Amino acid sequence: MSNIFASRHQNGGDDHDPACPVSIHDMTVAYHRRPVLWDIDYAAPQGKLIGIVGPNGAGKSTLIKACMGLLPLASGSVRFYGKPYRAQRQIVGYVPQRESVDWDFPASALDVVTMGRYGRLPWCIPPRRRDKNAALAALEQVGMAEFSHRQISRLSGGQQQRVFLARALAQDALIYFMDEPFAGVDASTEAAIVTLLRALKARGRTVLIVHHDIQTVREYFDEVMLLNMRIIAAGPVEEVFTQENLQKTYGGRLTLLDKAAQAMARIGRH
Amino acid sequence: MTGWQWDIDGWIVLAGILSAVSCALLGNYLVLRRMSLMGDAISHAVLPGLAIAFLISHSRSSVPMFVGAVSAGLLTAVLSQTVHRYGKVEHGAAMGVVFSVLFALGLILIRQAADHVDLDPGCVLYGNINQIPLDAIGSALPPPILNLGIVLLVNVAFIALFYKEMKISTFDPQLATTVGIPADLMHYALMVLVSVTTVANFESVGSILVIAMLIVPGVTAHLLTDRLGAMIAVSIIVAVFSAVVGHVFAAFGPAWIGLPGSTHTSAMMAVVAGGLLLIAVLLAPRHGVISRAWHRLILSLNIIRDDVLSLLLRWQEVRPEGGRPIRQAEVLAAIGDSPLTRWSLRTLVRSGYVMLDRTGRGDDADGMKLTASGLSRATGLIRSHRLWEAYIDKHFKLPTSHLHLSAERVEHYITSEMRDEMSADLTSPQHDPHGRAIPPEQGEG
DSSP, rough: OOOHHHHTTTTTTOOOOOTTTTTEEEEEETTEEEEEEEEEEEEOOTEEEEEEEOTTTTTHHHHHHHHHTTSSSSSEEEEEEEOOHHHHHGGGGOOOOGGGGGGTTOOOOOHHHHHHGGGGTTTTOOHHHHHHHHHHHHHHHHOOOGGGTTTTSSHHHHHHHHHHHHHHHHHHSEEEEETTTTTOOOOOOOHHHHHHHHHHTTTTEEEEEEEOGGGGGGHOSSSSEEEEEEEEEEHHHHHOOOOHHHHHSSOOOOOHHHHHHHHHHHHHHH | OOOIIIIIIHHHHHHHHHHHHHHHHHHHHHHTTTTTTTHHHHHHHHHHHHHHHHHHSOOOOOHHHHHHHHHHHHHHHHHHHHHHHOOOOOHHHHHHHHHHHHHHHHHHHHHHHTTTSOOOHHHHHTTTGGGHHHHHTTTTOOHHHHHHHHHHHHHHHOOOTTTTHHHHHOOOOOOOHHHTTHHHHHHHHHHHHHHHHHHHHHHHOOOOOHHHHHHHHHHHHHHHOOOHHHHHHHHHHHHEEEEHHHHHHHHHHHHHHSSSSSHHHHHHHHHHHEEEEEHHHHHOOOHHHHHHHHHHHHHHHHHHHHHHHHHHHHHHHTTTOOOOEEEHHHHHHHHOOOOOHHHHHHHHHHTTTTEEESSSOGGOOOEEEOHHHHHHHHHHHHHHHHHHHHHHHHHOOOOGGHHHHHHHHHGOOOOOHHHHHHHHTSOOOBBBTSSSBBBOOOOOO
């Protein structure tokens, strides 16, 4: 898309490991030509809970949206078990931020969870009984079965978050992206989410979670990616989640990156 | 106007129904996407499309006009999206900017290049719905009815076929896109239909009815329902009702209030729809004015009931050896005598919380005693009240005299879990700050 980057990486996609759930090669993402993520190289390990941690504006949500093709890549490539996203939609599940939708929408919790099955259905075919059953089972798993017929605006914030998680469960994916599932939820929902994540891991699912609370990283995750426009460090929590790396992630940005990004936005306009 | 004539009024009402329903169907999605203004925007912005189509084709025949208008409508949708995204302004403002500029451009084009096109402003506003019966003379099906019917069929087919796709891309466009249902494509498909519907309805029913029917039935239905299917059904009912009643009012209403003649059907249909919306605002089950007033009434009734129960318990507390029960007149004096208080006393007796000691000397002389379930409920309230006082006293430095009022307000809302929490925090206190006993938790009565 952008000729500034095009020459850098011509062979995107050739050297992705087909056994790796999510492999990101040399990804750069730009908003209005201004890069917000630089040179991301990452291979997610199979069957782990992976926290994506970094300050506001570090590009955490941007990273997972770009992986799923919601934002265009300025350069680089992403593969899911060696194949591009288009070929692997069925095995990727997504939990967006809770505030990204209008909860006044006229739908029940069950309706929303059933949407998790829409991707498996052909165009114009309505969900069938077995989709409803899968949705009900997913609601059961997050402890929301008794609220299945409640209108979604009459659920608490924590309950709404559980509905989103149930919807992802109904997708029955191998890889999950979750955007701040712990944001603004009560303690019991937080505990329920953790239990659910561990159950997913036990079934061999790979889960990448944008997370804002560095206090709980050690407790919740196996792996962590420290992100601030670029990957500062990524790997097992006990190796990577060090005071020094946190300092690099949160303390003072690499101001040169900011300057370069601004310059590119400015020059790009001309 | 004389009476109802099927060969005249029938056609007008049919045109109104076809038009209102096809607008209302799409309007549901515009309302849910917070883009209700789009109908307004497109109906203004088609003007330059009409002018350019005329300049190119040099005719007023309907095909080039239709193509021109629909393209202008689509352009509005695309430009609004662009202005919204790149100009960083909200949707409504983006639409406003685009349609006013396009409308102005249309006026200039018509003035400068096509001055001899006769565009009747009245016709644009209310359309020619009352002329439709004239078209029916000599043909089985008047052309405007045919056009409106086709548009309605297309809209119904679109919503029926793509129900699931429209639902997910309206509620959560990001998820839709990730699972392979392109939300952008659905958005522009909706915009094409809104353009086509707007333009097709323009000539027959006019822009006022189109704009009203794109917004009002959807908003009304949204207030009254909490499922998408039900919302669509209610919006259709609102549309049909407005069309029928609107025409009846327009044709016969002036005569009922002693005015001569009849008024314009399209405008009256829009007014009726607005009236329905007003009723919905008053009556809506959750957000409605009346339901909120009802909930407030029930709440104040419950607060009075709680106050009576705690009063009876306190009366018994200071008379451990029995003594005479409190008289109803004393309760009324303590709580404040009002019809609401008397009503809540009756409900307390009826629901088995309070027993009456009949004296036969009139209601006010009757004694009031707590039953077992009344005692249990009252104990919970007193426990809430005194725990709250103790809890606030521990954590905030307030004068002891201020504690009672705060507890008086809060006691009605405290659940048994919250009581357990306060009790744990205070390590099971026996007395409140005033030295009165905090009763132990009882089984649910």
